[in-house]
Amino acid sequence: MALTTAPSARSVAATGSVRARKVADAIATAVLWAMASSIIVMLAAFVLYMVYLGGHALTPSFIFGVPKETTAGGGIGPEIYNSFYILILTLIFTVPIAVAAGVYIQEYARPGTFRNVVQFSAESLATVPSVVMGLFGLLVFVYLFKWKFTALGGALTLTLLNLPALMRVTQEALSSVPDTLREASMALGGTKWQTITRVVLPSAIGRLTTGVVLIAGRIFGETAALIFTAGLSVPYNNPYDLNPMRPAETLAVHLWYTHSESIVPDVDRIGNGSALVLLIMVLIFNVAARVLGRQLTKRFTGRAS
Amino acid sequence: MIALQARRSRRTERIAVLGLRVAAGFVILAMAALLGYLAFEGTKTFYVDKFPLWSFLFSPEFAPDANHPGAAVFVTGTVAVTVFAIAIGGPFGIAVGIFLAEIAPYRMTQILKPAIEVLVGIPSVVYGWLGLTLLVPLIRTHTSSPSGFGLAAAGIVLAIMILPTVITLSEDAFRSLPGSLKEGSLALGATRWQTITRVLLPSASSGLAVALILGIARAVGETLAIQMVIGNATQFPKGLFAPTAALTTEIVTDMPGATAGSLLEHALFSMALLLLLIAMVLIVLVRFALRRRT
Amino acid sequence: MKRKSARAALHLGVVLASIALAACSSPSKTESSGTSGPGNGTITVAGSTAMLPLVKDASAAYQDAHKNVKISVSGGGSATGIAQVAANAIDIGDSDITAPDHSELVDHRVAVVGFAVITNPAAGVKNLSKQQLRDIFAGVITTWKQVGGADQKIVVVNRPRSSGTRAVFVKTIMGTTPLSEGGLVEDATGTVVSVVKQTPGTVSYVALSGVTGGGVTIVSVDGVAPAPDTIESGKYSIWSYEHMFTNGEAKGDVAAFIDYVSGRTDLVKKNKFIAISAMKVKETDR
Numbered sequence: 001m002a003l004t005t006a007p008s009a010r011s012v013a014a015t016g017s018v019r020a021r022k023v024a025d026a027i028a029t030a031v032l033w034a035m036a037s038s039i040i041v042m043l044a045a046f047v048l049y050m051v052y053l054g055g056h057a058l059t060p061s062f063i064f065g066v067p068k069e070t071t072a073g074g075g076i077g078p079e080i081y082n083s084f085y086i087l088i089l090t091l092i093f094t095v096p097i098a099v100a101a102g103v104y105i106q107e108y109a110r111p112g113t114f115r116n117v118v119q120f121s122a123e124s125l126a127t128v129p130s131v132v133m134g135l136f137g138l139l140v141f142v143y144l145f146k147w148k149f150t151a152l153g154g155a156l157t158l159t160l161l162n163l164p165a166l167m168r169v170t171q172e173a174l175s176s177v178p179d180t181l182r183e184a185s186m187a188l189g190g191t192k193w194q195t196i197t198r199v200v201l202p203s204a205i206g207r208l209t210t211g212v213v214l215i216a217g218r219i220f221g222e223t224a225a226l227i228f229t230a231g232l233s234v235p236y237n238n239p240y241d242l243n244p245m246r247p248a249e250t251l252a253v254h255l256w257y258t259h260s261e262s263i264v265p266d267v268d269r270i271g272n273g274s275a276l277v278l279l280i281m282v283l284i285f286n287v288a289a290r291v292l293g294r295q296l297t298k299r300f301t302g303r304a305s
Numbered sequence: 306m307i308a309l310q311a312r313r314s315r316r317t318e319r320i321a322v323l324g325l326r327v328a329a330g331f332v333i334l335a336m337a338a339l340l341g342y343l344a345f346e347g348t349k350t351f352y353v354d355k356f357p358l359w360s361f362l363f364s365p366e367f368a369p370d371a372n373h374p375g376a377a378v379f380v381t382g383t384v385a386v387t388v389f390a391i392a393i394g395g396p397f398g399i400a401v402g403i404f405l406a407e408i409a410p411y412r413m414t415q416i417l418k419p420a421i422e423v424l425v426g427i428p429s430v431v432y433g434w435l436g437l438t439l440l441v442p443l444i445r446t447h448t449s450s451p452s453g454f455g456l457a458a459a460g461i462v463l464a465i466m467i468l469p470t471v472i473t474l475s476e477d478a479f480r481s482l483p484g485s486l487k488e489g490s491l492a493l494g495a496t497r498w499q500t501i502t503r504v505l506l507p508s509a510s511s512g513l514a515v516a517l518i519l520g521i522a523r524a525v526g527e528t529l530a531i532q533m534v535i536g537n538a539t540q541f542p543k544g545l546f547a548p549t550a551a552l553t554t555e556i557v558t559d560m561p562g563a564t565a566g567s568l569l570e571h572a573l574f575s576m577a578l579l580l581l582l583i584a585m586v587l588i589v590l591v592r593f594a595l596r597r598r599t
Numbered sequence: 600m601k602r603k604s605a606r607a608a609l610h611l612g613v614v615l616a617s618i619a620l621a622a623c624s625s626p627s628k629t630e631s632s633g634t635s636g637p638g639n640g641t642i643t644v645a646g647s648t649a650m651l652p653l654v655k656d657a658s659a660a661y662q663d664a665h666k667n668v669k670i671s672v673s674g675g676g677s678a679t680g681i682a683q684v685a686a687n688a689i690d691i692g693d694s695d696i697t698a699p700d701h702s703e704l705v706d707h708r709v710a711v712v713g714f715a716v717i718t719n720p721a722a723g724v725k726n727l728s729k730q731q732l733r734d735i736f737a738g739v740i741t742t743w744k745q746v747g748g749a750d751q752k753i754v755v756v757n758r759p760r761s762s763g764t765r766a767v768f769v770k771t772i773m774g775t776t777p778l779s780e781g782g783l784v785e786d787a788t789g790t791v792v793s794v795v796k797q798t799p800g801t802v803s804y805v806a807l808s809g810v811t812g813g814g815v816t817i818v819s820v821d822g823v824a825p826a827p828d829t830i831e832s833g834k835y836s837i838w839s840y841e842h843m844f845t846n847g848e849a850k851g852d853v854a855a856f857i858d859y860v861s862g863r864t865d866l867v868k869k870n871k872f873i874a875i876s877a878m879k880v881k882e883t884d885r
Binding site for chain 3: 142143146148149231232233234235236237238241246247249257259260261264265267
Binding site: 021022024025028029031032033035036039040042043046049050053096097098100101103104105108109114117118121122123124125127128129130131132133135136138139140143160163164167191192193194214217218220221222223224227228252253255256259268271272275278279282283285286290 | 314315317318321322324325326327328329330331332333335336337338339340342343346397400401403404405408409413416417419420421422423424426427428429430431433434435437438439465468495496497498499501522525526527528529533553556557560561565573574577580581584585587588
């Protein structure tokens with residue numbers, strides 16, 4: 001593609017002495033280094049600060065204990081359970097639909113209205129604010145379907161929220177597989193479907209898994225959409241329920257709720273502890289995404305990445 | 306024998322492709338249902354309660370009990386906090402994007418990129434909590450603000466949250482420029498910084514516009530983190546340090562207590578619809594900016 | 600090609616129809632709580648944050664005694680309780696105020712709660728008249744000095760519109776004078792108390808049940824301090840009933856639990872509420 005601004009010898013070289021330009025270059029470089037480093041420093045500061053604030057709260061009775069609404073000493077056990085429960089439930093719905101839709105768009109769809117509409121819908125869904133999606137979930141699952149607050153309603157709402165991201169991950173993973181693999185498979189007599197399931201998807205599985213685990217990390221921390229669909233409470237009896245049709249407050253929602261209601265005397269301890277646990281989970285998801293991705297790619301393709 | 310196998314696999318293929326098509330169709334359905342249902346609920350303020358659209362958008366008085374839910378206060382809050390966030394996060398993000406694309410050595414990239422990934426993954430409640438425990442007390446002690454809540458706290462938190470988006474997209478914008486541009490400029494004797502500012506930046510402008518627009522989209526839609534530090538008072542932002550509210554925070558604050566079918570509930574859904582429309586306008590802008598590239 | 604898309608549409612339709620069918624059929628089967636047999640259901644309770652300590656204590660005790668009942672309790676404010684029980688999203692809505700617009704809701708009064716005006720101790724004020732309170736919360740009086748206190752700016756702390764506490768305060772003190780919106784807004788009883796404790800110059804209204812552990816000054820109104828005896832006799836006027844609303848008649852576990860809450864007068868007193876039986880005055884619109 002043509003250059004949009006062709007540097008002319010005069011405009012570039014004729015701007016002051018060589019020394020001045022070199023000084024400007026050095027200053028600018030230094031400033032940019034400082035800015036980039038500040039991000040790393042900021043992240044480290046956040047992590048250290050949260051460990052400092054919440055580290056002492058991470059006792060077994062906190063991590064596995066039940067929450068107390070009005071007295072001190074509450075724990076977050078059921079909330080952590082609910083976070084994982086809703087995460088798994090959401091992935092059960094999201095992964096098949098998103099991967100299927102992504103495969104279709106990337107491998108099958110011919111350019112045309114259907115393809116454009118699907119892509120536009122996915123892009124639009126991606127920019128819907130989570131609180132608006134939560135209201136939609138409230139309208140549909142709590143009011144229209146009359147489910148009241150349920151883990152299932154929360155999971156379905158989160159499915160809608162994360163479909164576009166997972167579709168994009170699928171599409172990028174598929175496009176990273178070189179066409180030569182596809183051609184070779186077809187040349188050996190495979191149908192398109194066989195090619196995709198036996199050759200392309202396994203090659204892409206590393207990147208796909210990385211994307212899924214990163215999205216799982218985001219689902220774990222989701223709050224606004226769940227406030228209106230999965231509710232703000234955990235039953236006193238049987239807080240570790242396998243039934244999806246019951247209120248299910250997650251850890252992230254619990255952090256917001258504890259701050260918002262502030263009735264327990266140890267709000268700070270619970271808040272700091274919950275925030276730290278959430279942060280640790282994010283770090284675990286991030287590391288796991290990369291490690292798993294690399295391992296799977298090595299196993300399935302013999303390449304390093 | 307082979308013919309039988311071929312027929313069977315062709316049939317599997319047809320069923321499989323149908324399944325894929327249904328999945329893709331579901332995405333369309335989901336978006337249509339969302340838009341339709343929200344439009345249905347969100348327009349009730351105007352055709353059921355007969356509150357004029359003009360007043361909803363521009364009236365400064367939010368009094369649903371007096372049948373006058375004017376949302377201008379919240380629209381202003383959203384605009385104000387977004388402008389604040391993009392004013393800080395935009396230039397900073399683009400600068401770091403430039404750094405990553407043009408200046409950073411491999412080792413630095415290996416540290417910085419995972420750091421940015423972690424920043425993306427931190428849930429918004431945790432950002433809100435950090436703002437609450439770290440930023441708000443700082444603002445309270447060092448400025449005239451009695452509580453520390455307000456635009457400044459929300460804007461700073463939001464700026465940090467949109468940084469990763471702006472950085473990654475800016476970096477992409479620079480990396481996708483043809484290498485000949487840079488090489489040509491350097492060959493003519495320009496310093497690296499001159500090359501960046503006079504040659505690369507203008508060429509990457511549409512990509513940078515996309516980065517900024519998507520940063521704005523993220524800011525407009527952010528809810529929990531702002532809600533915990535903005536003060537949630539139904540008043541126009543009186544300076545940087547007075548409590549105020551935005552569209553998203555108002556929805557979270559007042560929706561649980563809104564009776565189904567009441568004017569307040571309808572007004573809140575109208576605000577949700579407004580948010581949705583803003584988001585869609587932003588995507589159209591992005592597509593427009595991308596088309597201008599070539 | 601046309602056949603393929605027609606078949607896709609057909610499949611889509613089948614999938615949708617089955618989802619719709621499943622959705623419509625599930626509620627009647629899982630309508631537990633009120634209509635199931637005794638001791639076998641799930642009860643969701645939400646609403647007033649002032650009532651929360653009492654309801655939480657009572658629900659813990661009730662669930663200890665009835666092991667197969669699962670009660671979930673949360674806050675959200677009185678209007679939230681009313682709105683959600685009216686929409687059938689929860690079983691019991693806790694509220695500090697009545698719900699005159701909702702004829703379908705059945706009111707169960709379980710206790711009486713007094714509301715106090717609290718200030719940060721640095722304000723230096725111990726008593727205020729009703730008129731002074733009105734002026735402070737309307738934004739007319741702006742410094743504590745104007746009412747005999749320290750030379751400090753007054754910071755009004757309000758509750759959101761969904762708060763029953765706010766509604767009671769408006770009804771008994773403000774009357775027709777509008778509350779000033781310039782100030783802080785805090786979500787719940789607990790956050791109000793902690794903000795007033797920490798921020799100089801603040802003043803707010805809060806349920807007595809939420810004022811635990813000191814750190815704030817409880818202001819007398821027209822010379823009367825809020826206490827069980829002044830509320831029971833009616834001398835202190837800022838109080839209301841605590842309501843538990845149900846959508847339609849309460850049945851089964853829901854009814855049993857509501858009776859249990861009002862019956863445990865020991866828990867009522869422990870959480871700084873007042874038993875209905877102890878009230879010497881009665882009101883119909885609280």
